[in-house]
Amino acid sequence: xxxxxxxxxLKRRMxxxxxxHGREIGAKHHVDFSGEHACAPLALVRPASTAELAQxxxxxxxxxxxxxxxxxxxxxxxxxxPQPGEVAxxxxxxxxxxxxxxxxxxxxxxxxxxxxxxxxxxxDAGFLFPLDLGARGSCTIGGNIATNAGGNQVIRxxxxxxxxxxxxxxxxxxxxxxxxxxxxxxxxxxxxKHLFIGTEGTLGIVTRAVLRLYPKLPTKTTALxxxxxxxxxxxxxxxxxxxxxxxxxxxxxxxxxxxxHVVDHxxxxxxxxxxxHPLYVLVEAEGADERAxxxxxxxxxxxxxxxxxxxxxxxxxxxxxxRSFWMIRDGIAEITPLLQxxxxxxxxxxxxxxxxxxxxxxxxxxxEFAQVTNLIFGHIGDNNLHLAVTTxxxxxxxxxxxxxxxxxxxxxxxxxxxxxxxxxxxEYLHHSRSRAEIELMRRLKAAxxxxxxxxAGRVVPARPHED
Amino acid sequence: xxxxxxxxxLKRRMxxxxxxHGREIGAKHHVDFSGEHACAPLALVRPASTAELAQxxxxxxxxxxxxxxxxxxxxxxxxxxPQPGEVAxxxxxxxxxxxxxxxxxxxxxxxxxxxxxxxxxxxDAGFLFPLDLGARGSCTIGGNIATNAGGNQVIRxxxxxxxxxxxxxxxxxxxxxxxxxxxxxxxxxxxxKHLFIGTEGTLGIVTRAVLRLYPKLPTKTTALxxxxxxxxxxxxxxxxxxxxxxxxxxxxxxxxxxxxHVVDHxxxxxxxxxxxHPLYVLVEAEGADERAxxxxxxxxxxxxxxxxxxxxxxxxxxxxxxRSFWMIRDGIAEITPLLQxxxxxxxxxxxxxxxxxxxxxxxxxxxEFAQVTNLIFGHIGDNNLHLAVTTxxxxxxxxxxxxxxxxxxxxxxxxxxxxxxxxxxxEYLHHSRSRAEIELMRRLKAAxxxxxxxxAGRVVPARPHED
Numbered sequence: 001x002x003x004x005x006x007x008x009x010l011k012r013r014m015x016x017x018x019x020x021h022g023r024e025i026g027a028k029h030h031v032d033f034s035g036e037h038a039c040a041p042l043a044l045v046r047p048a049s050t051a052e053l054a055q056x057x058x059x060x061x062x063x064x065x066x067x068x069x070x071x072x073x074x075x076x077x078x079x080x081x082p083q084p085g086e087v088a089x090x091x092x093x094x095x096x097x098x099x100x101x102x103x104x105x106x107x108x109x110x111x112x113x114x115x116x117x118x119x120x121x122x123x124d125a126g127f128l129f130p131l132d133l134g135a136r137g138s139c140t141i142g143g144n145i146a147t148n149a150g151g152n153q154v155i156r157x158x159x160x161x162x163x164x165x166x167x168x169x170x171x172x173x174x175x176x177x178x179x180x181x182x183x184x185x186x187x188x189x190x191x192x193k194h195l196f197i198g199t200e201g202t203l204g205i206v207t208r209a210v211l212r213l214y215p216k217l218p219t220k221t222t223a224l225x226x227x228x229x230x231x232x233x234x235x236x237x238x239x240x241x242x243x244x245x246x247x248x249x250x251x252x253x254x255x256x257x258x259x260x261h262v263v264d265h266x267x268x269x270x271x272x273x274x275x276x277h278p279l280y281v282l283v284e285a286e287g288a289d290e291r292a293x294x295x296x297x298x299x300x301x302x303x304x305x306x307x308x309x310x311x312x313x314x315x316x317x318x319x320x321x322x323r324s325f326w327m328i329r330d331g332i333a334e335i336t337p338l339l340q341x342x343x344x345x346x347x348x349x350x351x352x353x354x355x356x357x358x359x360x361x362x363x364x365x366x367x368e369f370a371q372v373t374n375l376i377f378g379h380i381g382d383n384n385l386h387l388a389v390t391t392x393x394x395x396x397x398x399x400x401x402x403x404x405x406x407x408x409x410x411x412x413x414x415x416x417x418x419x420x421x422x423x424x425x426x427e428y429l430h431h432s433r434s435r436a437e438i439e440l441m442r443r444l445k446a447a448x449x450x451x452x453x454x455x456a457g458r459v460v461p462a463r464p465h466e467d
Numbered sequence: 468x469x470x471x472x473x474x475x476x477l478k479r480r481m482x483x484x485x486x487x488h489g490r491e492i493g494a495k496h497h498v499d500f501s502g503e504h505a506c507a508p509l510a511l512v513r514p515a516s517t518a519e520l521a522q523x524x525x526x527x528x529x530x531x532x533x534x535x536x537x538x539x540x541x542x543x544x545x546x547x548x549p550q551p552g553e554v555a556x557x558x559x560x561x562x563x564x565x566x567x568x569x570x571x572x573x574x575x576x577x578x579x580x581x582x583x584x585x586x587x588x589x590x591d592a593g594f595l596f597p598l599d600l601g602a603r604g605s606c607t608i609g610g611n612i613a614t615n616a617g618g619n620q621v622i623r624x625x626x627x628x629x630x631x632x633x634x635x636x637x638x639x640x641x642x643x644x645x646x647x648x649x650x651x652x653x654x655x656x657x658x659x660k661h662l663f664i665g666t667e668g669t670l671g672i673v674t675r676a677v678l679r680l681y682p683k684l685p686t687k688t689t690a691l692x693x694x695x696x697x698x699x700x701x702x703x704x705x706x707x708x709x710x711x712x713x714x715x716x717x718x719x720x721x722x723x724x725x726x727x728h729v730v731d732h733x734x735x736x737x738x739x740x741x742x743x744h745p746l747y748v749l750v751e752a753e754g755a756d757e758r759a760x761x762x763x764x765x766x767x768x769x770x771x772x773x774x775x776x777x778x779x780x781x782x783x784x785x786x787x788x789x790r791s792f793w794m795i796r797d798g799i800a801e802i803t804p805l806l807q808x809x810x811x812x813x814x815x816x817x818x819x820x821x822x823x824x825x826x827x828x829x830x831x832x833x834x835e836f837a838q839v840t841n842l843i844f845g846h847i848g849d850n851n852l853h854l855a856v857t858t859x860x861x862x863x864x865x866x867x868x869x870x871x872x873x874x875x876x877x878x879x880x881x882x883x884x885x886x887x888x889x890x891x892x893x894e895y896l897h898h899s900r901s902r903a904e905i906e907l908m909r910r911l912k913a914a915x916x917x918x919x920x921x922x923a924g925r926v927v928p929a930r931p932h933e934d
Contacts (some may be wrong), residue, residue: 103701103819104850150652156713159652162629177903183815183850185617185626185884187665188892188899189926190908194661198654215709234570242682245755246623246713288712292759348650352570383571383650417652425655432655436644441657447914459656 006065006087007043013059014052020044029088032075033135034424039081041068041088048093050168050176050207057205058174060087066453069201071143072114074135076344077422079147079200079458086456091142094207100125105213106165106182111142111206118211127213130157134333142206148198150418155381156249156286159418161197163212169196169204172449180210195448200420201455203448219290220249221297222322225304226277226312230355233279235309237351237381240283243300247293250284251381252329255358258375258388262331265338269328272314282329332377332388339373342390343397345404348383349413357411358385364403365389369396384417405431421459429461473532473554474510480526481519487511496555499542500602501891506548508535508555515560517635517643517674524672525641527554533920536668538610539581541602543811544889546614546667546925553923558609561674567592572680573632573649578609578673585678594680597624601800609673615665617885622848623716623753626885628664630679636663636671639916647677662915667887668922670915686757687716688764689789692771693744693779697822700746702776704818704848707750710767714760717751718848719796722825725842725855729798732805736795739781749796751789799844799855806840809857810864812871815850816880824878825852831870832856836863851884872898888926896928 001009010019021043031038047053060067068086082088091112098108100121107129109118116136122129131144133151143149145167149160157163166181179192196204227233233253240248254262259280263269287293297315304310316322336342349357358376365372369391378385389400405415409431416425416432429438441460445452468476477486488510498505514520527534535553549555558579566575567588574596576585583603589596598611600618610616612634616627624630633648646659663671694700700720707715721729726747730736750768754760764782771777783789803809816824825843832839836858845852856867872882876898883892883899896905908927912919 101817101819104817105705106817148654148658150654154652158629161658162625171907175903175906177907178901179904181881182817182879183881183884185621185815185846185849185851186881186899187615187617187885187887188881188883189888189896189904190666190911191615191628191661191664192904192907194658195907195911197658199657215705215712217709217712238572238682242684243755245682245684245753245760286712288710289763292763293712296756296759348652350568350571350573350649352568379652382652384652412649414648414650414653414655416655417650418654420654421656429656432653434645436642437646437656437659439642440638440644440659440662443914444657444662444911447910 001063003042006063009063010043010045010056010059010087013055014045018045028073029070029090030082032073032078032080034076034078034081036078036424037081039084041082041086044088044090046090046093050170053089053170053205053207054174054176056089057170057172060453061173061451064451064453066456068455069146069205071112071140071146072135072138074139075143075147075420075422077416077420078424079420079422079455081423083457089205091140097121098208101182104182107211107213108180108208109141109211110208111140111145113141115139115141115144122213123216126216128216129163129211129213131160131163141209141211145197145206145209146199146201147420150382150384153249154379155251157214161194164193164197164209165212166210167193167196167206168208169206171204172451172454177204180208182210200422200459202445202459203454205454217286217288219287219293220322221285221294222316222325223283223297223301224272224314224325225281225283225301225310226273227279227281227310228308229278232309233281233380234351236281236304239304239309240300244285244296247285247287247296248283249286250282251379252282253378253380254280254282254329255376258377259328261375262328262335266327266331266334268324269331270324273312277311282325329377332386336388339388339390341392341394341397342388343400345387345389346417346419347385347387347404347408347413347415348417349385349408349411351380351383353411353413354380354385357407357413360407361387361404364407365400368399368403401428408432423458426459426461468530470509473530476530477510477512477523477526477554480522481512485512495540496537496557497549499540499545499547501543501545501548503545503891504548506551508549508553511555511557513557513560517637520556520637520672520674521641521643523556524637524639527920528640528918531918531920533923535922536613536672538579538607538613539602539605541606542610542614542887542889544883544887545891546887546889546922548890550924556672558607564588565675568649571649574678574680575647575675576608576678577675578607578612580608582606582608582611589680590683593683595683596630596678596680598627598630608676608678612664612673612676613666613668614887617849617851620716621846622718624681628661631660631664631676632679633677634660634663634673635675636673638671639918639921644671647675649677667889667926669912669926670921672921684753684755686754686760687789688752688761689783689792690750690764690768691739691781691792692748692750692768692777693740694746694748694777695775696745699776700748700847701818703748703771706771706776707767710770711752711763714752714754715750716753717749718846719749720845720847721747721749721796722843725844726795728842729795729802733794733798733801735791736798737791740779744778749792796844799853803855806855806857808859808861808864809855810867812854812856813884813886814852814854814871814875814880814882815884816852816875816878818847818850820878820880821847821852824874824880827874828854828871831874832867835866835870868895875899890925893926893928
């Protein structure tokens with residue numbers, strides 16, 4: 001079927017105003033935040049309701065037409081970037097909060113709602129919606145669900161998967177599956193929501209969700225610690241988890257290379273310590289009682305100092321202090337443009353594997369490249385390491401990728417901790433997943449989308465003869 | 468194929484000592500803890516390894532032979548009770564702890580390991596494995612995973628699903644899928660473990676798992692509160708969740724009928740309150756600092772008293788006090804034999820629906836039966852209500868079931884909060900799940916077990932013409 005015939009069929013079904021094509025489609029719909037492989041979709045449709053989305057998928061399914069789903073387009077894995085000949089479905093018109101249930105402490109939101117709007121609505125009702133990440137202003141709840149988003153507070157509240165109680169989704173053939181559960185306990189049959197969380201739109205398109213809210217905790221205490229070694233960072237993590245009794249809300253490690261690069265290159269960057277240390281950890285604790293919570297963190301850090309687990313510590317005395325500590329952690333966003341061309345890795349592994357993994361990567365990078373920068377930081381309490389690697393030469397990038405992902409696989413790690421797979425990491429998946437796992441993913445994909453029209457070519461690696 | 472031929476085929480593959488039949492099979496393998504519909508299996512096989520289990524399933528798959536999987540047989544939904552002609556696979560020989568990783572705070576355990584053995588191994592290593600339920604001595608980790616077990620600490624740590632980081636399972640055709648992830652963050656493709664958690668052995672048999680451990684918290688503070696109304700119980704829940712900042716580890720509501728029935732009928736039962744109140748709540752808070760944690764709970768309860776949210780409160784002054792409070796909550800086990808024939812319901816619903824649901828059930832029971840007892844308690848912070856209903860007449864049971872489950876469905880509730888579906892609740896599932904959801908469950912079942920040999924006839928309701 002020709003492109004014109006597909007556009008005509010969609011217009012017949014949806015009305016001619018509802019289907020955009022050619023120059024009518026804004027450039028933002030051509031590529032996600034990775035900026036790679038921009039491509040105009042064959043057409044753009046923007047459903048305003050679950051029923052409209054079901055009609056679109058029914059039409060595309062009847063035509064065997066591939067579609068790509070777009071939320072806030074803040075992904076970094078190419079998942080929402082159109083591939084040639086795909087119809088783009090943007091969820092931007094399905095935006096809004098349908099309900100805040102104060103008794104159940106739940107919110108019902110449409111998939112196209114930006115994360116920050118949900119955070120604000122929860123806060124206005126006196127609650128916390130704890131998912132938080134840099135793209136909060138643009139990323140959408142549907143995208144957060146599709147990619148099982150992580151972010152800054154995973155150590156306390158878990159990934160997006162833990163914050164979704166129920167959802168509604170449309171399957172490739174247009175079937176609407178509503179599973180809008182509000183309960184923490186519900187074992188009445190298969191928990192179908194997990195088919196759509198973290199599967200990046202390849203098994204169905206999420207349209208609405210029931211989100212879990214938490215009581216808003218009034219106090220936050222922030223500290224920056226200097227440590228002698230990685231082993232000390234593991235010891236400090238365990239010490240704080242035990243002594244703060246669940247109150248630890250951030251544990252962000254920064255290796256010296258990263259820390260001092262940011263302090264030296266970012267305006268206003270400043271280390272509170274006189275000396276240089278091998279490792280730094282930003283610690284945050286949340287609670288309900290300012291004085292008691294502060295005392296608890298102080299006493300835990302004193303114990304860590306006495307036992308040599310930390311070498312030095314600075315407790316934020318003001319909101320401004322806390323911001324200056326976070327500025328170092330968030331400084332990656334400011335140094336990234338200065339380091340281009342650069343590769344940003346988002347890997348995870350058992351915490352005990354990290355020292356050897358990092359040593360291997362440094363050793364192999366040094367053996368391969370005369371000049372190389374590798375800045376390391378991460379949510380190590382969640383097993384997550386970020387590496388920013390550059391040699392200054394675009395041509396070295398594929399080799400750096402191969403080297404880092406092979407080392408990740410060798411240390412029982414994941415090639416994508418929180419950013420997803422999309423198209424850009426799909427061919428590295430085998431480092432983290434066995435053949436049997438990948439075959440089972442294929443089996444699920446074939447069961448829910450037998451024609452392969454939904455976000456085709458994303459996540460699940462192609463068989464050698466396919467694609 | 469005749470039964471003798473199937474037994475012969477299994478013996479050829481597994482060795483003749485490995486396959487029991489007839490009187491060699493202990494009666495415990497005939498029925499689960501519900502005691503209903505006991506039935507001897509055609510044969511019993513007890514694999515000692517994942518490879519052996521794979522061989523058994525390969526053989527059964529080739530013969531189109533149905534199998535039933537058995538863990539500790541403590542289920543209450545008939546899931547592990549053989550149906551005529553099924554081969555029983557007991558996981559009892561696959562028992563043991565393979566690893567406790569102190570750095571990752573994880574344990575690797577075989578599916579047949581009793582829960583209590585895992586709890587003890589975690590405690591011996593200085594950690595907490597937080598799943599806890601009455602059957603801890605007999606139930607197995609594999610069964611806990613298959614049924615997504617709940618229990619007493621869900622409000623703080625979530626269901627079993629939240630405690631499983633990775634697992635290994637064998638599919639109906641004998642394929643081994645190993646997904647032994649140890650990381651909190653891992654978005655490298657579909658998170659396959661959710662296919663096997665809470666699906667009651669219908670999509671695969673779990674053989675090993677990576678479990679998440681927590682720091683062992685040293686202090687526990689227990690209180691019993693008397694409340695004027697259900698609305699007050701919701702207010703107290705929210706107040707404690709906010710003021711204890713995540714430290715609330717149990718919130719067990721008991722309606723007056725239940726509370727006083729236990730106090731009057733269980734030896735040693737005693738109310739700490741002089742007067743009778745409409746509702747009681749047992750509260751428990753865990754922490755790391757005895758004095759501070761106790762002060763925090765006391766101050767929260769004082770605030771609740773002042774604002775009229777609670778009428779009275781008794782703070783446990785000793786371990787013995789705490790045990791006497793828990794004895795009332797756990798008294799259901801002692802009064803159950805005295806109330807036979809009795810139906811024990813395990814439903815969940817949004818907390819705001821509970822008052823009308825309970826009023827409807829009481830109204831309808833009273834209209835239907837001249838004499839009826841309905842004792843109510845539950846983990847209401849997890850949305851879970853337990854009802855123990857009896858008229859004293861076995862013949863009334865089906866009508867009581869229909870009445871309670873219809874009311875559950877009408878209040879957006881689940882016919883199984885934590886006990887699972889098995890065979891006994893399968894035909895009530897439609898009260899909680901839509902036709903589209905049940906069709907999607909069937910689609911998954913067909914994709915993973917096309918011959919329908921694994922725990923057939925459990926969980927997913929039959930199509931009208933099937934079974």
